[in-house]
Every structure is written in C-alpha cells, then in structure tokens.
Amino acid sequence: AHSLRQAMRPGNREWHDWLALMIRVCELLGRLHEARVIHKQLNPDHILVTSSGAPLLVDFGMATRFLREQADWNTPQLAGHRLPYIAPEQSGRINREIDYRTDYYSFGATLYELLTGQPPFAGREGLELVHCHIAHAPRPPHHINRLLPEAVSAVVLKLLAKDASERYQSAHGIVHDLRECLQRRGTAAAGDFVPASRDVSARFQVPKRLYGRTALLAQLEGRVEACAAGGRAIVLISGYTGVGKSSLVHELRRAVLERNGHFASGKFDQYRRNPPHSALLQALRELVRQHLTEPGERLAALGLRLREQLGGYLGTLVRLLPELGLIVPDSGVTTTSQHRFDEQGRLHLFTRLIDALTEPGQALTLFLDDLQWADPASLGLIESLATHAGLPRLLLVGSYRHNEIGPGHALAGFVERLRRSALPPVELRLQPLDLAQVRQLVADTLRCSEIECARLAEACHEKTQGNPFFLNQFLDAVYEEGLIRFHGQRWEWDEAAIRARALSTDVVELMVTRLRRLPERTRAVLPLAACIGGTFDLKTLSIVGEGRTRQLAHDLVPALGEGLIMPLDDGDRPERDPLGRARYRFAHDRVQQAAYSLLAEDAREQLHLRVGRLLRQNLDTGTLDRRVFEIAGHLNLARSTIDDPDERIALANLNLCAGLRARESAAFESALDYLDSGLDA
Structure with a gap:
C-alpha cells in the first residue's frame, strides 16, 4: 500500500479517476462516523491505497469518539504538515x-x-x-483545472x-453528489445540478x-472596526441566563481575526473560589498562549517589549501568569515576586502588560463573562x-445577568459609574428568540421547510419561551x-406528545432529569467535577475522587457523549495522558449547577471538606x-464541620496566606474576607 500523496504525481490520474477513488474513501468515512468516531486529521498522508486499488484510512492518533469537542490554541492538529487540511473549528x-x-x-x-x-x-504557512481557513474563500477548483x-x-x-452547518451533513449526501458528477462527466457547466439535494443526516444535531x-x-x-482604527470602547451585554450572551460575543472572534487582532476571554466562577481578578487573568493567559504559537522572531520581539515595559515587575506577573515565563524565562520570579500594590499600582501593572502584549497597530478584544459573579x-x-x-x-466586552443584579449589588454601582464616565459603555440587552426565529432553528435542525415544522416550532416556543x-x-x-426520530430518510415527530409533555420552567430541573439518566458511576463523579469548578482537570478529579485517572476518564464518557461536558486539550484521549493533564468544561453554568444539585444540602459541606483536605494533602508546595484561594474556599464552606483544633489552626493559616496574596494584588475586600474567615476558624 502507498499513501495518496505518493500517488499524486502530475498526470497520474484523470479527475474522474480521483473522484471514483474518493467516493470509496467517503464511504469508509461514513462507516467510521456511524461507529461514532471522528478522525480529525484526514489528509493525503493518512489515506492509503492498496495494490488492488482499495483505500484505507490510517493514523487514528487524534481520533475521538465524542460527538463534539472544543479545540485549543495549542492542540497538536496545528502541526505544520496538517495545517493545509484543518477545518476552521480545529484552530481553536x-x-x-x-x-x-x-x-x-x-x-x-x-x-x-x-x-x-x-x-x-497554496503558498500560505503557519x-x-x-487565518485563510477561517476567513478566506479558496479559488474555485475549476478555475485552476479547466478540465x-x-x-x-x-x-x-x-x-x-467555513461553518459546519453549511457543509454536507452526511457521507451519503457527498457520495450521491460525487456519483452524479461522474454521470455528468461530459458536461462542463453545472446546469441544474444542486449540491446536497439528497443530503439529510440521521444524526440529531441542533445547529x-x-x-x-x-x-x-x-x-x-x-x-x-472602530477599535482596529485606534479607538477604545466598552460594551456591556445583559440578559437572562441561557439567552446567548456568551455565544454572541464569541461570534466576534472571526471579525477580530479578519482585522489581524486578538480576542481573549475569561469567565467569573458562580461559586467564587477563584483568585481575585480571575476572569481577567484567564483572558490574559489565553492571550499569552496565542502569542506562544507565533514564529520565533515575533516571540523574541514580544519578550523584549515585556522587559522594557515591566522591568523588575516581570517576576510578579510570572507568578500570576506562569505562561509568561515561556516568553521571558529569566524573569527573576523568585526575587521580585513579592511586590505589593495599591489600586493605582495594580492598574499601572496591568495596563503595561496589556500594552506589551498588543503589537503596534493591532486591536485587542477582551471578553469578561458573568460579571454578576x-x-x-x-x-x-x-x-x-x-x-x-x-x-x-x-475593546472591553462584559456580560451579566441583569435579573440577578439588585440596587445594592456591586455591579450596579460599577455600571452606573461607567455611564457617568468620559467613555460611557454601549449597552445591549438580549431578548429571547421570537417565534419566527425558533421556527428557523427547528427547520434547520430537522432539515425541512419552515411550513412543515410550523406547529412543532410553535409548541417549542411556548414550552421554552424562546x-x-x-x-x-x-x-x-x-x-x-423518541418523540423526534429519523425514518425513511427524513425526520418525523409526534407533535401531540411533545405538546403534552410536562416541562418545568426551570432549566436546571430539566438538566437534572437528563443527568439522572446517566450511568451510576457517571452520576457519582459529576458532582465532584461541579464542586471543582466550571473547568476541571483529570488530575484534580482523581485526587478528590480518590480514583485512577483512566477509570475516572472512562466514567466521564457518557456525559461527554451527551454533550453535557466538553473535552479540552487531551480530554478525549486519556490513554495518552498518564499525568492527568486532560481538562474538561461543563457545557453551560446550568449544567454545572444541575450536577452540583444532585448532592443533598448536608452532603455538600462534607464534599467541600473532603475536597479541601485532599487537595491540601496531595498538592506540592508550589x-x-x-491554588490557595480554591482550597481555602472549599474548607471555609465546611468550617462548621471541622472540630479538630489543629485543623482549625491550619485553616486559619490557609486563610492568612490567601488574605496576604489578595492584598498583594490590591484586592483589599477579598483580603479582608479571607482574614475574617481566618479569625473565625
């Protein structure tokens, strides 16, 4: 057998011969997808042709069995030889x-x-x-090959x-069209040919x-656009949970990249166990990781800018953002990491860092999600x-749930002060979808006309309020x-049963119902994950679950298959992750909340106590x-259950450490909270 690349010699085959071969490859791909496997690195090197002319798919090192996953900036699929063939969503x-x-x-x-x-x-690299995969249309093939x-x-x-919803939805649809192209072999013009006319997927997937x-x-x-031209702006987006605030802002990534800018995001935690400035630090961490993918000369120039802008304060920042140490490895973290700042000093430090991380002429969009927390x-x-x-x-973009903000909430004062500032925010309020928009979504999901699904869409709108x-x-x-099913190459539904279906108005209750259908071991591990946070790693889960990483990864598979959690990094390949570095995230805050609610009230204190103790015992000093804020947060929630005097003293010391760390960052209210908790221990 030899690879497809080896067979691609000029004049080796006519276009119709390639089409005949690729029809067989697509049939293989269809069978692979029926087995719930995504290859993820299909290219001419990974398709072999045997001596009899039969194709084979090889190299499943990055394949996954999960329905969906989130790509990261530093994933292996961005290796150079794979780049000409990666889909836009694989770029992260x-x-x-x-x-x-x-x-x-x-x-x-x-x-x-x-x-x-x-x-x-062709001719583009790195x-x-x-960027071309994301933003540029390729030349039509018939403009290059006139035959x-x-x-x-x-x-x-x-x-x-560019968007998966605009591609073919089934291997069957691709094979049908390629065969029709072979039948039209003597016809140059497309004529009445309509791509995807027989393309209906049996896989249920909401766009x-x-x-x-x-x-x-x-x-x-x-x-x-205005910020790319040199302006500044702050945008505040509000709306109910689940209305699509985060999705709207993340849709901006493409527009930012098209203007050669950077987009980075961070999210505040609903259970508030993260260090001060956590969302901003997450966003800056993502920004640094983006820079780490750049060529060596640009990275060296960035290192020089960081040294010039931050000087002796680099060590302090490396303590907050360890990834910076990969750009400026000799930053003196051990000797200069104990600076303390007032609010003005903190602002000075972060503005210099952001300025250094933004190349001249480039715009930066920072998105901070869930400001209410x-x-x-x-x-x-x-x-x-x-x-x-x-x-x-x-461009600073923030989102929050307006219905959770009362007059005395800190965010209410924040918004009011911004309104009175020299640069008042642009404020957008997201509304639920109207009936016409729900009808369009349902039609796209079921691959039918809006007229066909009008009554079903009406029922869905009534049930969910859009x-x-x-x-x-x-x-x-x-x-x-089973109220929606695929039959006879089309989707069918039982409208009467869907209308009659009892439905809570609380989405968390709906999520709890879905979680309770999962296998027992999966139901047991998800509350542990929810307790850790919206994003969690396998190593921490193995500590708090007191189990082997491989077994826990196996326990998560049903939740991954249902799309309730998403794999990040190596979360889809635990067998290649012996150190437990694989990370996952809950698909939505409400999924995390539902998983947490599976625990009885009295069991939650005991779980936080166990998590705090195990993390404190199993983590090295660095x-x-x-993670001192996280550990102190868990143990503070379980403080009333701690009777041992030595352990209470240890908790007081932990809060003292967290309080001092918060004070170093000029997070004085947080520092006071930790110090008060230490006195109460």
Missing part, C-alpha cells in the same frame, strides 16, 4: 466545536488537492494559513464551507449558529482599564425520548500556593 480561534463534519472539510481539502494539484491555500466540471467544483466548495442576532452582531463588529477588586480594575486613556485599540439554551435542551430531551 472561532466559536465552533469540532464534530463529525470537521472530517468533511479535511476530505474536501484533500479532494481539492487531488483535482487541482495544490491544497486550497498562522497566515490558519474540471463546475458541478465537481460546487461539491468541493460546499465541503470547504450552533446564532439566530436572531444579526443586528447585534453587526453593532459589535462595528466596535471592533465578579469580586469587587476585579470590578474596580475593569472599570479603571475601561476608562484608561493609555490603552488605544482596546430561551436558546432551554430550547436546545428541550429538543435534545424530546429526541432522547501548586498549593497557586
């Missing part, structure tokens, strides 16, 4: 998840090269090539659609694209950054119950110092 730079249709993009890129002699974006019929070109371009947000997205893109120090710093004139080309997250969960639930 846009608001889309990897799923089985990712393989269709790679199949299309491979087919493009077979038919034209070059990959879709981040420029990634190629337009119909073949149309199939390839549909495979290479991830936005509905009803076109005008709001255009407003945000206008702010990105922000600590006062974070709100103070965000307010200062938003109104600081020394940061041109900065809340996008609730709507998605409701559709998943009725599908799992990690313990870094």
Whole structure:
C-alpha cells in the first residue's frame, strides 16, 4: 500500500479517476462516523491505497469518539504538515466545536488537492494559513483545472464551507453528489445540478449558529472596526441566563481575526473560589498562549517589549501568569515576586502588560463573562482599564445577568459609574428568540421547510419561551425520548406528545432529569467535577475522587457523549495522558449547577471538606500556593464541620496566606474576607 500523496504525481490520474477513488474513501468515512468516531486529521498522508486499488484510512492518533469537542490554541492538529487540511473549528480561534463534519472539510481539502494539484491555500504557512481557513474563500477548483466540471467544483466548495452547518451533513449526501458528477462527466457547466439535494443526516444535531442576532452582531463588529482604527470602547451585554450572551460575543472572534487582532476571554466562577481578578487573568493567559504559537522572531520581539515595559515587575506577573515565563524565562520570579500594590499600582501593572502584549497597530478584544459573579477588586480594575486613556485599540466586552443584579449589588454601582464616565459603555440587552426565529432553528435542525415544522416550532416556543439554551435542551430531551426520530430518510415527530409533555420552567430541573439518566458511576463523579469548578482537570478529579485517572476518564464518557461536558486539550484521549493533564468544561453554568444539585444540602459541606483536605494533602508546595484561594474556599464552606483544633489552626493559616496574596494584588475586600474567615476558624 502507498499513501495518496505518493500517488499524486502530475498526470497520474484523470479527475474522474480521483473522484471514483474518493467516493470509496467517503464511504469508509461514513462507516467510521456511524461507529461514532471522528478522525480529525484526514489528509493525503493518512489515506492509503492498496495494490488492488482499495483505500484505507490510517493514523487514528487524534481520533475521538465524542460527538463534539472544543479545540485549543495549542492542540497538536496545528502541526505544520496538517495545517493545509484543518477545518476552521480545529484552530481553536472561532466559536465552533469540532464534530463529525470537521472530517468533511479535511476530505474536501484533500479532494481539492487531488483535482487541482495544490491544497486550497497554496503558498500560505503557519498562522497566515490558519487565518485563510477561517476567513478566506479558496479559488474555485475549476478555475485552476479547466478540465474540471463546475458541478465537481460546487461539491468541493460546499465541503470547504467555513461553518459546519453549511457543509454536507452526511457521507451519503457527498457520495450521491460525487456519483452524479461522474454521470455528468461530459458536461462542463453545472446546469441544474444542486449540491446536497439528497443530503439529510440521521444524526440529531441542533445547529450552533446564532439566530436572531444579526443586528447585534453587526453593532459589535462595528466596535471592533472602530477599535482596529485606534479607538477604545466598552460594551456591556445583559440578559437572562441561557439567552446567548456568551455565544454572541464569541461570534466576534472571526471579525477580530479578519482585522489581524486578538480576542481573549475569561469567565467569573458562580461559586467564587477563584483568585481575585480571575476572569481577567484567564483572558490574559489565553492571550499569552496565542502569542506562544507565533514564529520565533515575533516571540523574541514580544519578550523584549515585556522587559522594557515591566522591568523588575516581570517576576510578579510570572507568578500570576506562569505562561509568561515561556516568553521571558529569566524573569527573576523568585526575587521580585513579592511586590505589593495599591489600586493605582495594580492598574499601572496591568495596563503595561496589556500594552506589551498588543503589537503596534493591532486591536485587542477582551471578553469578561458573568460579571454578576465578579469580586469587587476585579470590578474596580475593569472599570479603571475601561476608562484608561493609555490603552488605544482596546475593546472591553462584559456580560451579566441583569435579573440577578439588585440596587445594592456591586455591579450596579460599577455600571452606573461607567455611564457617568468620559467613555460611557454601549449597552445591549438580549431578548429571547421570537417565534419566527425558533421556527428557523427547528427547520434547520430537522432539515425541512419552515411550513412543515410550523406547529412543532410553535409548541417549542411556548414550552421554552424562546430561551436558546432551554430550547436546545428541550429538543435534545424530546429526541432522547423518541418523540423526534429519523425514518425513511427524513425526520418525523409526534407533535401531540411533545405538546403534552410536562416541562418545568426551570432549566436546571430539566438538566437534572437528563443527568439522572446517566450511568451510576457517571452520576457519582459529576458532582465532584461541579464542586471543582466550571473547568476541571483529570488530575484534580482523581485526587478528590480518590480514583485512577483512566477509570475516572472512562466514567466521564457518557456525559461527554451527551454533550453535557466538553473535552479540552487531551480530554478525549486519556490513554495518552498518564499525568492527568486532560481538562474538561461543563457545557453551560446550568449544567454545572444541575450536577452540583444532585448532592443533598448536608452532603455538600462534607464534599467541600473532603475536597479541601485532599487537595491540601496531595498538592506540592508550589501548586498549593497557586491554588490557595480554591482550597481555602472549599474548607471555609465546611468550617462548621471541622472540630479538630489543629485543623482549625491550619485553616486559619490557609486563610492568612490567601488574605496576604489578595492584598498583594490590591484586592483589599477579598483580603479582608479571607482574614475574617481566618479569625473565625
């Protein structure tokens, strides 16, 4: 057997011969997807052709069995030789998840090269090539190979659609169209050929694209444009939980990248066990990781800027953002990491860091999610950054749940002060989807006309009040119950049963019902994960669950399969992760909340006590110092259950350490809270 790349010699085959071979490859791919496997690195090197002419798919080192997963900036799929074939969602730079249709993009890129002699974006390398996959349309294949019929070109371009929902949805649909192209072999013009006319997937999947947000997205893109031209802005987006605030802002990633800018995000934790400024630090950590993917000369220039801007304070920042040490390895963290700051000094430090991380002429968009859970120090710093004139080309976007903000809430004062500032915020309020938008979403999900599903959409709108997250969960639930089913190459549904279905108005209750259908071991491990946080790693889970990482990874598989949690990094390949570095995140705050609610009230204190104790006992000194806020948070929640005098003294010392760390960051209210907790221990 030899690889497809070895077979791609000029003049080796006619286009119709390649098409005949790739039909067989697509049939293999369809069988792979039926077995719930996504290859994730399909390219000419990973397709073999035997001596009899039969194709084989090889190299499943990155394959996954999960329906969806989130790519990261530093994933192995960004290795150079794979870049010409990766789908936009594999870059980790846009608001889309990897799923089985990712393989269709790679199949299309491979087919493009077979038919034209070059990959879709020939001559591009590295981040420029990634940018092309995300933002540029490839040249139509028939413009390069004049012998190629337009119909073949149309199939390839549909495979290479940027958004997975615009690609083919089934291997059956691709095979049908490629065979029709072979039958039209003597016809150059596309004529009446319509791509995907027989393309209906038996896989139930609610589209991830936005509905009803076109005008709001255009407003945000206008702010990105203005900031790219040298302006500054702050945007505050409010709305009920599940209405799509985060999804709307993450949709901006593409617009930012098209303007050669950077987008980074952070999220405040609903259980508030993170260090002060946690969301901002998350965003800056993501920004640093983006820079780490850049060529050596640009990285060296960034290191020089950091030294010039921050000097002796680099050690302090490396303590907060260890990834900075990979850019400036000799930053003196051990000798200069004990600086203490007042609020002005803290602002000075962060503005210099942001300025250094933003290349001249580039715009930066920072998104801070769930401001209703922000600590006062974070709100103070965000307010200062938003109104600081020394940061041109900065777009700050914050989101919050307006219904959770009373008159005395810290965020209410924050918003009011910004309104009176020299740079008042742009304020957007997201509303639920109206009936027409729900009808469009349901039609796209079921691959039918809006007229056909009008009554079903009406029932869905009545049940969920147009809340996008609730709507998605409701559709998943009725599908799992068999009220929506695939039969005879089309989707069917039992409208009367769906209308009659009892449904709580609380989405958490709906999520709890879904969680209770999971296997017992999965139900047991998810509350532990929820206790750790919205994002958790396998090593921490193995500590608090007192189990082997491989077994725990296996226990998570049903929740991953249901899309309740998402794998990050190596979360889909635990067998290649002996150190337990794999990370996961809950698909939504409400899923985490539902998992946490599976525990009885009295069991929660005991769990926090166990988690705090196990983390304190099992982490090394450096990690313990870094996670002191998290550990103190767990033990403080269980303080009333601690009777041992020595353990209470240890808890007092832990709170003292957390209080001093908070004071170093000028998070004085947080520092006072920890010190008070230490006195009460």
